[in-house]
Amino acid sequence: MNNKFLQFLGIAKKAxxxxxxxxxxxxxxxxxxxxLIILSTDISENSKKKFENYSSKHNIDIINAFxxxxxxxxxxxxxxxxxxxxxxxxxxxxxxxxxxxx
Numbered sequence: 001m002n003n004k005f006l007q008f009l010g011i012a013k014k015a016x017x018x019x020x021x022x023x024x025x026x027x028x029x030x031x032x033x034x035x036l037i038i039l040s041t042d043i044s045e046n047s048k049k050k051f052e053n054y055s056s057k058h059n060i061d062i063i064n065a066f067x068x069x070x071x072x073x074x075x076x077x078x079x080x081x082x083x084x085x086x087x088x089x090x091x092x093x094x095x096x097x098x099x100x101x102x
Contacts, residue, residue: 005097006066006074009038009083012094013075017087020075022047025084029054034084036061036091040068043081051082061091063098 012018019028028034029051037051037060048064055062068079075083085091 003101005094005101006070008090008094008097009071010074012085012087012090015087015090017085017090018075019084019086020071020077020080020082022082025051025082026054028084028086029058029060032058033086034058034060035088036063036085036094038063038066038071038083038085038094040064040066040071040079040081042068047081061095063094065098 009018019025025034025037029037037055039048039051039062041064052062054060068081071083072079085094
């Protein structure tokens with residue numbers, strides 16, 4: 001159902017507009033360089049709350065619609081819990097693809 005979203009996420013990675021991993025994303029958020037946060041559905045509650053706080057503090061949207069294995073599969077890893085997009089246009093496209101598929 002969200003195949004286009006995941007495919008575009010893979011394109012964003014190839015374009016270098018995506019950062020994956022808890023620490024790297026947190027660093028980007030502290031520097032206010034992230035435009036979108038993507039959390040896995042199976043992320044821990046503490047981590048989820050931490051990124052939700054960054055989201056509300058810096059007015060950044062969060063997508064929480066895919067498991068860590070789904071994110072990992074498309075991005076070339078076993079599992080990924082946190083992804084940040086660092087390009088405004090790519091962020092907008094991903095959000096539109098998500099709503100299009102839902």
